[in-house]
Amino acid sequence: MINDLAKQRHSMVHHALGTKIVLTLFGDRYYPLLARSMRLIDEYEDRLTVNRPQSEVMSVNHAAGKGPKVVSSSTYDLIKLAVKYSRENFGFNALIGPLVKLWKIGFTGANVPRDADIQERLKLIDPYKVLLDDDYRTVFLEEAGMELDLGGIAKGYIADRIRDFWIKQGVQAGIINLGGNLLFVGKSPRREDGQWVIGVQDPRLKRGDDIEIVRKPACSAVTSGIYERFLEVNGKKYHHLLDPRTGYPLQTDLSSVTVFTEQSVMGEIEAKRLFFNGAPINGWGEQSGNLGAVFIAQDGTVKNVN
Incomplete structure (x- = not known):
């Protein structure tokens, strides 16, 4: 057999x-x-990608600093899991996108940024500035410029x-x-x-x-x-x-x-x-x-x- x-x-x-x-x-x-x-x-991928203009995760990113967005139950559960472990502050962070885009390591334009620019981006990767509503399945990024990126977990x-x-x-x-x-x-x-x-x-x-x-x-x-x-x-x-x-x-x-x-x-x-x-x-x-x-x-x- x-x-x-x-x-x-x-x-x-x-x-x-x-x-x-x-x-x-x-x-x-x-x-x-x-x-x-x-x-x-x-x-x-259609729901979770941040490499296209439109997806459920991108709808949340586009609304950063403006208001909450409703997502499907599977996307919400994954975002909630990612935020939970991001808040443990051991290295995993689903909000790190703005910092990654500053360094661009592995992409065209890779550089060593100024420390002042790094400190500014650090303000945009705080996982405690993500508001989750289990009843309505909404996700809200409190600060304009914040980005969810589930690439490290999706x-x-x-x-x-x-x-x-x-x-x-x-x-x-x-x-x-x-x-x-x-x-x-x-x-x-x-x-x-x-x-x-x-x-x-x-x-x-x-x-x-x-x-x-x-x-x-x-x-x-x-x-x-x-x-x-x-x-x-x-x-x-x-x-x-x-x-x-x-x-x-x-x-x-x-x-x-x-x-x-x-x-x-x-x-x-x-x-x-x-x-x-x-x-x-x-x-x-x-x-x-x-x-x-x-x-x-x-x-x-x-x-x-x-």
Whole structure:
């Protein structure tokens, strides 16, 4: 049975969420679900994107400083989750867009801004200036110029929704790859123990070269790292992970942190929590939903947390 299912592998490639999407299902009967899943991804992107003039999130941004906007229940729930963890002030901040646009690291016009400009932008990324109304599902950004950007959490949320759809349809095994954000569904048909073999990228080498291999049951794998997007000025590198507490790139000895979690959306959050912490957190692995992490230092040192 395991071998038969492994042979019934079907994949579909799509471009969405600003990246390459690859969905893989095992089982011939589930092949039609691939196209339906891609349409679901597109529908979520239509609501959540900030890379187009119109979306539910952009309607909130356009109304910043003016008034609240009603959004769909799924968009509201994700915004509420993002704001909750942004208020914990550990590094994840869904309001950081104005600061990102000031630095532009990874985009045309990347520069090291004046400190005075950074301090001004910091006033626009306060998550406590987001008013949420659960009864009416409205979101209000109090200050003009504030922006919600769910890019740091949306892929995980969407991956979870695709997994839920697959499970409801009876899928036994599959892989959701949203541009490196991985979610494994069911038991691996390639291994007797049902575990999935997951490679952790070596930050010093090209994409696809692994520094560590782990085996896990169905889970999400999400990485936060500084090795792909950076700006170099006068011999100094400035990476793209900005610290919302200072307005500058985070000072760290780490190159990446990969976390394994039950929920992909929580993987997005916990990867940033651990990366910004700079080291393992006591008791983190015992918390519900957390299944392990791999820390990679800039000198190549690897530390596993189970």
